[in-house]
Amino acid sequence: MSARVIDEAARVLADPQVYTDEPRLHAALAHLRANAPVSWVDVPGCRPFWAITKHADIMEIERANDLFTNSPRPVLMTEEADEQQAAVGISTLIHMDDPQHREIRAIGANWFRPKAMRALKVRVDELAKRFVDDMLDKGPEFDFVQEVGVNYPLYVIMSMLGLPEADFPQMLKYTQELFGNDDAELQRGTTKEEQMMALLEMFAYFTNVTASRRANPTEDLASAIANATVNGEPLSDIETVSYYAIIAAAGHDTTSAVVSGGLHALIEHPDQLARLQADMDLIPLATEEMIRWVSPVKEFMRTARADTTVRGVRIGEGESVLLSYASSNRDEDVFDEPFRFDIGRDPNRHNAFGYGVHFCLGAALARMEINSFFSELVPRLKSIELAGPAEHMATIFVGGLKHLPIRYTLT
Structure with a gap:
């Protein structure tokens, strides 16, 4: 058994700015993969942790x-953010372990099974066409992330929840502030108290949704969550709004990152x-490669x-x-030329979804x-290039x- 390894390179994993570079x-x-794949990290402001950077080790930990x-x-x-979230009582699926995790996950599972996905595909295809059609009116230059990348996945997930389109801009603001709380451009204020308000306001919004769906149930995912029971008991208020929050935020921002990052990769690799x-x-293989390439969830932790x-x-x-999924999905032991964007990569054993x-x-x-x-987009693209520098958001999660x-020109 080896001694504790400390490699200064691992400190980047706690630095939101590094993800912009x-x-x-x-x-x-x-x-780290080559020299210290299991490295101890102790930086000011965070409780210490072990950085795991090899694909095989991450898979082994997730199995166990x-x-x-x-x-x-x-x-x-x-540590401050940990304490604040604990005080609020946040309890989403990512916070839970079995058996609670299994029971709570089951509430939404049917909405993501193959049968439900086939039914939803008509709506997803309609929205894809709508947003690509809209690009015809935006040209010849615009910010793809802010005009299309963040909105298309938001419309999909909010449609599943059955929420009114008039509320979509506010929900977009909440999700960007939550995941962008380390980014000066996206964050809500500069203090932790100000940044916590985005979460509290989202929770207040979904508390109202819960009350509405319990009073008047509908045929949407929001109603399924609001009226769910576990062992005959309804979910607590914090469990209910936490469920909405993880569906709305995680279901939006991760896909948004891949849609925008995938297009960026195609622009930078015109041969692909x-x-x-x-x-x-x-397209199916290209989709997997975009997901691997972007790895929108940078990390999860286990204890x-x-x-x-x-x-x-x-x-x-x-x-x-x-x-570190950002590391795992570039692991030289798993991927042939991991820094090559290859839309035909097969097999593609990325673990971007955990x-x-x-x-x-x-x-x-x-x-x-x-x-x-x-x-919808690729067959209609006649030309496309960058009109300025692409910018990444500062994040560690x-x-x-973000820009x-x-x-471009479209048909």
């Missing part, structure tokens, strides 16, 4: 959900765009319930591990949205591009 980020992660638990620390936050235009049957080892390194009971019991509930929906959008100025 992909060359720097990936240089550090490649160094009885040993490595989501509670009490599912994502990397500052031409290849896709010549063979649209590659050891007992002393154990990872790659020969002792992990003590109560210590946390950070699972693995095991916490595999992303909305993975099928995300795949469908990405597939539908690029199936979920995110991607993608493009110049």
Whole structure:
């Protein structure tokens, strides 16, 4: 058993600004995979953790959900943010372990099964066409992220929830502020108290939705959540609004990041765009490659319930591990030329959706949205190029591009 390894490169994983500089980020992660794949990180403001950067180790940890638990620390936050969220009592699926996780996950599971996805595909295809058609009126230059990338997935998830279109802009503001609370442009204010208001306002919104759906049930996902029971008992208020929040926020921002990041990748790799235009049957593989390339969820965390080892390194009971998907999906031991964007990559064993019991509930929906959008856009693109620099948001959890100025012509 090896001694505790401390590699300064691992400190980048706690720095939101590093995710705005992909060359720097990936240089550090490649160094860690080669030299310190299990590295102890202790930085000011955060409780210490182990950085796990190899694909195989992350998969092993996710399989061992009885040993490595989501509670009490599912994502990397500052100690202050941890305490604030604990005080609010947030309890989403990512905070839970079995059996509670299994019971609560089941409430929404039917809405993401193949039969439900087939029924939803008509709406997703309609929205994809609507947003690509709208691009005809925006040209010849605009910011793809802010005009299309963030809105298309939002319309899909809000339609599933059955929420009025007039509320969509406000929900977009909440989700951007929640996941962009480390980004000076996107965050709500500069103090933690101001930033917490976005979460509290979202919770207030969904508390009203719950009351409405309980008084007048409808045939949508919002009603299914509001009227759900576990062992004959309704969900608590915090469990209900937490469920809405994870569906609305995670279901939106992750897909938004891949749609925008996927288009950016096609622009930067015109040979792959031409290849896709010549063979649209590659869309399913291209979708998986975009997901791997962007890896919108940068990390999740687990906490050891007992002393154990990872790659020969002792992990003590109560210590946390950070699972770096940004690193895992560039692992040289798993992917042929991992820094090559290849729309025909097969196999593509990315773990951007996680693995095991916490595999992303909305993975099928995300795949469908990405597939539908690029199936509509790619055949109609006559030309496309950057009209300015692409900009990434500062984050250590979920995110991607916040600006993608493009110049294009469509049919």
